[in-house]
Amino acid sequence: ETGVTQTPRHLVMGMTNKKSLKCEQHLGHNAMYWYKQSAKKPLELMFVYNFKEQTENNSVPSRFSPECPNSSHLFLHLHTLQPEDSALYLCASSQGGAAYSNQPQHFGDGTRLSIL
């Protein structure tokens, strides 16, 4: 398996549920990202992890909780979400470290999340 894999591809949950999104990359990268893509809006960066350490939180509400146990895996834990959180959630990875800061990011296919 190659590239960036996200599961599940689709998720429907109620506002009181707790669920997790999973991302796995097989590219040997050290930096991983969560993005949110809503209809008619630009991709929004949510979190950045570099060598398992969170380096950026783009003012994301606490109902979204990321976890990065190692450089290949990234999770997004969800709880008490709101209807406006319905969107496509994309994971991406790239080479980590300042020396590779210009390297492009490679995206997974995303999880389409619908909040009832």
Next chain:
Amino acid sequence: QKEVEQNSGPLSVPEGAIASLNCTYSDRGSQSFFWYRQYSGKSPELIMSIYSNGDKEDGRFTAQLNKASQYVSLLIRDSQPSDSATYLCASRRGSTLGRLYFGRGTQLTVWP
């Protein structure tokens, strides 16, 4: 403040024509620029990156960068119906890891 702006389109061109996609950015500290293609229901796929002023060609695709004008463009020669997608322009500041700014995307339709 919008960091990256693109014409939302839709842009419609006939098969075999040149499609021209434009992007402007507001942050003069931006150093890296990327074009992603996103098919409906799919993830963004990197098709071009450009870091220096001038043109960069890769097959039917040419990226153009003009840092003085803060302008990036993507030309698609000999457009094919399979090129129909949304094209996202993204910029990155200096050495800040992860801080990619995306435009809203331009929807391109290539008709046979």
